[in-house]
Amino acid sequence: MNTIGWPNFRSVNQEGIVFAIAVVLFVAAAIGLPGFIDANNLVAIVRSVSVLGILALGMAVVIIGRGIDLSAVAIMAMSVAWYLQLLNSGTPDGLAFAYVLAGVLAIGLLNGFLVAYADVPAIFVTLATGSFVFGYVRSQLITQDAVPVPQGHWVELLGGLRFLDIPIEVFVFAGLAFLFFLFLRYTKWGRYIYFAGDNPVAARNIGIPVRPMLVLRYVLSAFVALIAGLLTAASLHSINTRVVNSTLLYDIVLVAVIGGIGLSGGRGGVRNVLVGAALIGILLNAMTIVDIPLLYQNLIKAAILLGAIIVDGIINPRDEQTAQQGDI
Amino acid sequence: MKFIRTLMAAATALAVTAFVVPTFAADDPGPAAYAQALKGKRVMLVPLAMGFDLAQGWAHYLKKEVEAWGGTFETRDPNWVVDAGAQAITDAISSDTRPDVLIIHAPDLNSYSKLMKKAQAAGTYVILVDNPANFPADAFVGSDWDRLGQLEAEAAIKGCGENSSKKIGLVQGDQANSSSLYQYAGIMKVLDKHPDFKVVAKPDSNWDATTSRNVTTTMLQQNPDICSIIDFWDGDATGASAAIRDAKLDGKVFLVTTGGGEKAADCDKLQDGTYGAVVMTDLARQSGDMNAIIKFLLQSGQPAGTSHTYIYTLEKATTKADLKPDSCWDLKALQAEAAAAK
Numbered sequence: 233m234n235t236i237g238w239p240n241f242r243s244v245n246q247e248g249i250v251f252a253i254a255v256v257l258f259v260a261a262a263i264g265l266p267g268f269i270d271a272n273n274l275v276a277i278v279r280s281v282s283v284l285g286i287l288a289l290g291m292a293v294v295i296i297g298r299g300i301d302l303s304a305v306a307i308m309a310m311s312v313a314w315y316l317q318l319l320n321s322g323t324p325d326g327l328a329f330a331y332v333l334a335g336v337l338a339i340g341l342l343n344g345f346l347v348a349y350a351d352v353p354a355i356f357v358t359l360a361t362g363s364f365v366f367g368y369v370r371s372q373l374i375t376q377d378a379v380p381v382p383q384g385h386w387v388e389l390l391g392g393l394r395f396l397d398i399p400i401e402v403f404v405f406a407g408l409a410f411l412f413f414l415f416l417r418y419t420k421w422g423r424y425i426y427f428a429g430d431n432p433v434a435a436r437n438i439g440i441p442v443r444p445m446l447v448l449r450y451v452l453s454a455f456v457a458l459i460a461g462l463l464t465a466a467s468l469h470s471i472n473t474r475v476v477n478s479t480l481l482y483d484i485v486l487v488a489v490i491g492g493i494g495l496s497g498g499r500g501g502v503r504n505v506l507v508g509a510a511l512i513g514i515l516l517n518a519m520t521i522v523d524i525p526l527l528y529q530n531l532i533k534a535a536i537l538l539g540a541i542i543v544d545g546i547i548n549p550r551d552e553q554t555a556q557q558g559d560i
Numbered sequence: 561m562k563f564i565r566t567l568m569a570a571a572t573a574l575a576v577t578a579f580v581v582p583t584f585a586a587d588d589p590g591p592a593a594y595a596q597a598l599k600g601k602r603v604m605l606v607p608l609a610m611g612f613d614l615a616q617g618w619a620h621y622l623k624k625e626v627e628a629w630g631g632t633f634e635t636r637d638p639n640w641v642v643d644a645g646a647q648a649i650t651d652a653i654s655s656d657t658r659p660d661v662l663i664i665h666a667p668d669l670n671s672y673s674k675l676m677k678k679a680q681a682a683g684t685y686v687i688l689v690d691n692p693a694n695f696p697a698d699a700f701v702g703s704d705w706d707r708l709g710q711l712e713a714e715a716a717i718k719g720c721g722e723n724s725s726k727k728i729g730l731v732q733g734d735q736a737n738s739s740s741l742y743q744y745a746g747i748m749k750v751l752d753k754h755p756d757f758k759v760v761a762k763p764d765s766n767w768d769a770t771t772s773r774n775v776t777t778t779m780l781q782q783n784p785d786i787c788s789i790i791d792f793w794d795g796d797a798t799g800a801s802a803a804i805r806d807a808k809l810d811g812k813v814f815l816v817t818t819g820g821g822e823k824a825a826d827c828d829k830l831q832d833g834t835y836g837a838v839v840m841t842d843l844a845r846q847s848g849d850m851n852a853i854i855k856f857l858l859q860s861g862q863p864a865g866t867s868h869t870y871i872y873t874l875e876k877a878t879t880k881a882d883l884k885p886d887s888c889w890d891l892k893a894l895q896a897e898a899a900a901a902k
Contacts, residue, residue, distance in 0.1 A: 266782075273781045280774040370611065370639075375895060377611035378795065380824065391802075399806065467806075468769050468798050473611070477640050478768055520778040526764035527735055 247492030290456030298497025303362030340454030344447030430498030709746020719814030772799030794819030
């Protein structure tokens with residue numbers, strides 16, 4: 233039962249396998265690729281997966297509680313697009329931000345309420361709210377796919393912020409990862425998430441407030457998405473809502489799942505997200521240095537994921553309990 | 561006095577008769593034939609998405625013209641989803657109000673070929689815009705992407721100069737879209753003639769700004785002395801420019817891209833030095849070409865699929881030095897105009 237604390241060295245699990253692949257790749261790239269081990273390149277690797285990692289943190293908390301949030305990318309892009317649109321049309325900054333915060337909170341609450349109290353499966357609820365958020369904001373609130381950040385606005389300044397030559401996203405990712413770690417490991421509600429994710433009925437029977445906690449997780453995920461969106465806009469000086477159609481959502485789930493957070497809930501933690509993000513970051517960076525075309529990049533990414541799952545299946549065969557519990 | 565008055569009246573009568581009679585005689589048969597051929601015809605535009613500058617610009621100019629000659633103009637918004645576009649075309653062909661002219665912005669070389677054939681069989685003229693496809697449409701209106709790539713490469717070589725590292729990086733779109741493939745071919749044609757210039761990396765952005773930023777960061781990390789980068793679309797070149805900014809190489813790396821010539825997307829960024837050169841599409845002229853070929857096809861009386869015309873838009877690499885007030889068109893102004901018309 234030591235799956236939520238420190239690494240369990242006695243048994244090799246998916247996290248261990250993925251971590252090993254990441255280390256092997258890292259060493260191979262460091263030896264074989266000139267410039268890979270350069271400090272700036274290492275920072276670039278972490279930065280390239282920062283936004284992905286932040287989104288994956290939010291997703292991880294939801295998945296551990298045996299849910300999934302497919303509206304994360306829509307919330308990320310559309311909340312920030314709306315915010316920037318409000319600013320561009322002259323709404324005072326404070327008011328615009330208050331609107332957006334209220335909107336994000338509302339969607340998080342809606343997701344949580346429908347899953348917790350209306351008992352609709354999370355995958356359907358968030359798929360629907362994600363489409364709704366995209367459709368509503370895109371058709372009613374903004375005029376263009378890409379919305380620029382107004383010149384000199386704090387979001388633009390945020391993008392230029394550096395400490396020790398390291399971009400701000402890296403610190404935000406690290407800070408959020410630490411906060412999520414503290415929350416999951418040391419707070420009562422954080423610990424309860426594992427119980428609720430592992431066996432919701434039992435958790436409820438022993439008096440854990442399963443439903444309010446569910447709502448909290450979706451609200452948390454929505455706010456994390458807003459932060460990720462602001463960081464994206466900060467770096468690019470605009471936000472393009474086309475990202476909602478991209479594979480980003482699957483990449484988020486991939487980072488969480490490849491790191492070893494089971495979709496059946498109750499297992500995993502921040503460390504799994506970091507391992508998953510590390511693998512994806514190293515992989516993408518090395519493939520870009522070698523100049524592998526995007527089609528092959530996707531193929532290689534998918535092959536490694538499949539490989540990790542197969543090896544995990546061989547090393548950790550499914551038992552009675554996992555078979556009954558099922559995955560999504 | 562009376563005599564003079566009579567004379568004047570006679571002169572006036574004569575003048576009036578002289579002017580009126582020839583007017584009847586010279587009744588131009590053109591407008592009537594034009595109106596008869598065009599009135600009530602339906603034109604539909606199916607772009608990749610309605611949410612970006614090119615599509616909104618085309619729609620603006622087409623709508624103005626089509627409605628002026630008494631036709632109906634509609635758009636469909638597949639929002640970058642190929643299937644949704646296919647669905648929109650299918651629905652349009654089989655509906656009671658089948659469009660007489662279908663203007664299609666193809667996502668790749670092959671996806672819509674069968675549907676376009678079906679449309680022509682049903683009697684709808686098919687005009688391809690911007691992206692070529694493996695299909696003999698009634699007309700193609702858009703950029704000669706090969707030529708466009710050559711212009712980009714020439715701009716990059718000029719931007720680098722003779723005493724530079726002569727290293728060029730490419731940020732391609734993807735490996736399926738014709739605009740990306742032909743653009744690449746054009747760039748390589750020019751670079752083959754300049755063997756001292758080398759392409760050091762050519763990653764894909766998948767048309768996504770964040771990916772463009774990440775691959776450009778890596779590219780600059782590996783080759784800090786790159787003198788020019790060609791990003792295949794201004795929609796994601798914001799990412800490449802962010803990477804250049806982050807690497808503190810502003811002014812050292814000459815960023816070349818291509819776009820629809822929208823003010824905020826292209827001219828403003830040439831002005832502030834983000835882009836070194838942009839190969840811009842003259843959108844008003846391109847839309848004008850579409851309007852002309854629509855009018856021609858509807859009056860021609862020929863069955864759909866009879867002729868295949870290529871109308872390439874004149875392209876030019878614009879730099880800050882030759883930026884003029886009318887180099888770009890302004891989407892905000894068009895939107896304001898549309899709002900005022902409501």
